[in-house]
Amino acid sequence: MSCNEPANRFSQPVTAALELDSGIIGISTVAEGLNVPWEICWGPDGHIWFTEQSGTVSKIDPATGKKKQVLSIPEVYRQRSLGLLGMTVHPTEPFVYLDYTTRKADSSIVSRLVRYNRGNDTLTDPKILLEFPGNTGHNGSRVLVGPDGKVYFSTGDAAHDEFAGDTASLNGKVLRLNADGSVPADNPYPGNYMWSRGHRNIQGLAFTDNGQLFASEHGDATDDELNLIQKAAYYAWPHIEGFADRADEKAYADSFPFNPPAKAWTPTIAPAGISYYNHTAIPDWQNTILLGTLKGASLHVLQLNDARDSVMGEKIYFTQQFGRIRDICVSTEGDIYLATSNRDWNPGKGFPIPADDRIIRLSPIKESKGLTILPGPAAAPVSPVAKGPAIYKSYCEACHKADGKGVAGSFPALAQSKIVTGKPEALLNILLNGSKSSATEHMPAFSFLSDEDIAAVATHIRSAWGNTADSISATAVQALRKPAK
Template identity: 40%
Template sequence: MKTLALGIFALILATASCKKNKSAGKEQGEQLPDVELKTRVVSSSLSHVWELIYGPDQQLWITERGGKISRVNPETGAVTLLLNVPGVVSNGEGGLLGMAINPQFATNPWVFIVYNYNSGSGYREKVVRYTYTGGALNSPMTLLDMIPASSIHNGSRLLVTSDQKLLITTGDASTAGNAQNMTSLSGKILRINLDGTIPSDNPFPDSRVWTFGHRNPQGLVLVGNKLYASEHGANSDDEVNLIVKGRNYGWPNVEGFCDKSGEQAFCAANNVVEPLMAWTPTIATSGLTYYNADLIPQFKNSLLLLSLKGSKFTQLKLNEAGDKILGSKDFFANEFGRLRAICQSPDGKIYIGSSNGNNDKIIEIAK
């Protein structure tokens, strides 16, 4: 176990003490309290960990981009392969990506995955539901396919809500204009029933579209009735957004806030939602979760965000209403490389997964 002292004062002490601590908090907005964290490598020798879920069986469920779904014992680090998903084609940033487990697992032990594959029409993406029985994933059922895909910008974070709907983020798949095209599944957050049908209360009739105008959203978390997403910008303005039913998030006409003259006109005409926070230079925002456990009280009522290019873990403190970010603090900068997947155990431990493609790790964070 390794203790990391965080905060500006702790950074000064660390520098004077043979640099025992490699990471320190970088404050933005409201100054957030310091916290000492301990990290432990649970498993290593993995490849491009994309999803990480604390399962109902007290195991960590993971996907690796090459096509593997595995369960990982959080105590011993033992990795048990569940399935090498047939048909997965890993191309650039594509492959086996997001996964979600049904919150009503005891009644319907469904596991949902999204992955890229080759079709007669080119590289595409599909969402498949498996049933977990007898220690294996069985009975695959395709819920949605022929989603445009690319070697970049595939979105692909999944979330099953308490009302038994499946949310799916999709990127623009390298065709930016499709994000504003309501007939395209690209550049959207989609919402479907768990059998693949379209919910009657979606904002647009006979459409899977929940929100649109997204470039490449790769983080998604629901907190009460508020939905948050993280999104990759282009050359500027990575974002964290509060997702509102039926709204437009601007891409490719708007990057980040509505702060340029052309953007302001588009925002006014198209009811665009501005981000809660944006990063320039970009950090490649990815995995996102919400923390409200007692184990690390300094993190309570915070979004926890991972970044790929930024190679760090960021705390985003929310206000009581959950509609503003009061301050941010960075941890573990450049310590574990590119970070993509994050989850939390019921007792408040945090697990993160790296995505470097070489000896990737699952790391436990505790206090």
């Protein structure tokens, strides 16, 4: 354990503790009252640099909590998942790279990657490096300087599936740029920023100590992913979700070789920011990817192998403790900082609390006496039992909410819905095939669930929240499935 007394290093009180095999982690709040700190990064000046989604960049002295805003960008367009998103502070050059969504005069949404010059307490001389289509969702994104000094920038598919595989589109990619914004000579395609393609909506990006690049990515109804990003590789969205395990996916993979994920999650967890951890300050977590989750509201610690190219194990901490976790950074001393995202468009149950959003520090301490001891890691969740409420919780609640009331303007209420309580056929068709009558949000198809599971969740929503329709049988589901080819 480190011989530094955290009490000497930091002014904030330690309020809770987590006991690991190798030592104790103390938990303290470094900043509060923030509004969705989307990116937090450890700056070369020993400060935490962070973006807030509405368009500001600030830095904070982790020892004192003293905060200073260094930039406000009025043209940022913030709505739902849009706004000021990724940022990276170049470790050796005087540059900061930011990406955000903005609206053009014709009201179309675009994403931008912009470089600023970094002074002591200011960011000046913005230079727009890239501008490309955005949308009301799926805008990514993260930006990171690699060990090779190049800028890596992950973009969302802007809710256009067809962009992801298209080598001519900047959407649904990991892009690679020189520090000045030009295309590196050793990119896979001459004159093309593309480094890898076939991504849906990357939300986390991190390099390991031996230069492997990992990305976390949001799936649709199933298969959130962690991918090892390789030069020129193809990740197959929208043709393959997670591994090629369905018949249609296997057939596609026979013709189009793709990189399967290092790990996939169904039910989905909504993975967000990731960081590589290999510091002796917390020996239990050496050689791991730390992954924050939004829907899961937890920290996943993913053990890597020696080559740092596969995930060997997974432990889950802090479930529902801090709410949604958006991003993570690691200090040179090996302390870990988490940013909560409870004031975003889709907060979870019990959040936000008045102190949200927060930046929380995990730092080794010597004893836990007098502190609240948080529960140890949970085993990775097992697949849901074939019962309606559990299936609803795993697959439906993120959109339609625990009370069945949905989110006005985005996800319809299932409580008192005529479709839910009406003819079984209409309801089952939506569950099996999905529905897309609005331009922005759609209801994913759940045909991958068994007949029994669909019948169970359909029966559940027909009798929950004051609905009083009769139950639906697995046979009724089977009868509506398209006959196998």
